Amino acid sequence: MKYFVGIDIGSTAIKISVADENKNLIGHKISASGSMFYKYAQEALTELLRELGIDEKEVVYTVATGYGRKLFKEADENISEITANAIGAQQAAKEYGEIKTIINIGGQDSKAISLDAEGNVVNFAMNDRCAAGTGKFLDVVAMNLEIGVDELSDYHFKSKGTPLSISSTCAVFAESEIIGLLGNGHSVEDIISGVHYSIAKRIVKLVKRVGVKENVYFDGGPALNGGLVSAIENELGHKIYVPKHPQITTSYGAAVLACDAFFSESES
């Protein structure tokens, strides 16, 4: 068997996806990147292959992506995370339909990507200047409210009152706003749905910069948060598609590209 590896080295996490010859996702792994990310990336890959029972020699092509991609010398090729994201999204949503717009919320930034009929990236917009509208923001909120990030969604749907908007765009100021709201006896549920709507509004603004075309695909860790998904859908006025493993679309895209690259190379 031949296997293809996509490795996405981001600022907070390393994500690895393994695909087979049919570009199906066989397995994936997410681990913290940290200062020694090169070493961690190596270790994580070895571990994943062992878990999957794949011999290293069976891995015939590796593509790296993400901020740290150029430092991962073992890769046969590297591509930008925008392209990888686009390829991964199309492959992951194959059964669902053609993807024209991608929303990606990462740990440190958020992106909107617009694709043409062939799936090429025609435009993208990015917010990397502040934590608002990123996964980091949700982490801070959950921490302030003393709940887990994975609980945010449940709270969102339990909100009965008006969502309380958070006006600060900065995570630090938002923190004090949230503490203030809590102090005045507002419900955690309404605060959380307010936070989700604040992020959603910002994301939708970003998406509008590249133009909203259906279908819309949403990936990145925060896409696991159903409350946030619903808020974005409401702000957008469209349904959005969330893949089964939204955190690894980009590394999966790299693995898919690895597969394509391998076969086109061996053909020529």
Added chain:
Amino acid sequence: MNDEHTIETPKEKQNRHKAMEAIAVLNSLKEDFKSPIKSMDYFYDLFEKVYCRHEPLHEGKTKIGTMCIQIPSEIIYALDGVPIRLCNGFYTDDEIGSDLMPSKSCPLVKATVGLFASDNFTDKPDITFSPTTCDQKTKAGAIIGSLGHTIIDVGFPRTKESEESRHYWRESVKHFAVELSKFQGKKLTRTNLESAIKKVGYAQSLYHKLTDFRKNKIVPILGVDMFLVTNAFFFDKIDGWISAVEKLVAELEQRVIEGVNVVGKASPRIVYTGSPPIFPNYKIPLIIEESDAIIVADETCSSNRMFNDMVAVDEWNLYDMMDSISDKYLKACTCPIFTQNNDRIRRIIQLVRSYKGDGVIYQAFAGCQVYEMEQRSVLAAMEREGIPILYIESDYSPSQQGQLTTRVEAFIESLKNRKRMKK
């Protein structure tokens, strides 16, 4: 993943956006200041009911929309209608209206147009009267009509002093009364008009009592709360409003005895003038009062201008009453749409004097030509009088908050400084 949750309809989304705008401001009013007033709860609840829960107030009643204060509410009450003033402060609606108006337009007018365009009212007016005051309002009336709403123009003169204007306006008011009376299938009589004048007059007298408290050295009520109270008059049931304000007056009397101060001892006293703050666009008033100053008086059409002057009737017969009503709306109006508007300057100076204002803050909506234009004469007059004044332009968008705050804070600090120097 991909749980099936339904997506909001455009109206639901608009309602949620408005609820979010509303609740944020209401929470600020309730929570950001020391010594909250118990009887303000009526008003907080009222706005929450209408703008967060979207519960209608006037089911079964005929609602008469008005595009500006110039439409006499006395006549509407006399003819058994509920006046709903449609001057709108929501950014959500402003954004909707932006598609129908030139980009540099008044946010208030855009928001009103947006509300009609979305046709999403809590209390939908059955008919709307549009006085031809400023250009944007006048043209907005036509846009609203073209969207399929019933709207009737009421000609309004743009010079104030002349006999012709006075005559023209009196005719316009009569025309309005005739139209409304046809619409309502009800006759205007001496009795129903007299009692409406008296009821509105009583509401005005309550406003005067309220605002008199602000002349005190220790001010028992915030300017933002006052704006909320006067804003409620746009759409509330008049009897509900009256009894709530009676309670408020009683509570403030008590506060005066107890010496409850809503701000600090050194907080500068501000007279507010310009484009009207309309809920939930309390951006500038909130910035002012959160920067340790207090608004002690205002010269705006969402508050003072709505209540200040009473209908003065000599003979309680229908004709005299009608003329007195017309005169009150024209002569007393200090809106900058008039060619000459020295009355406005006189009014501001008089407010500064009688409310012991330390300075004036003049807000113009970006896109409102007349307020922007009148800025020069007002600034010059204040300079002559030695009254410090800050001029700011703003709109409904939440974006420039930081900059505005810095400017307002700097002005307030300079007023504090002046006060200290004087001592």
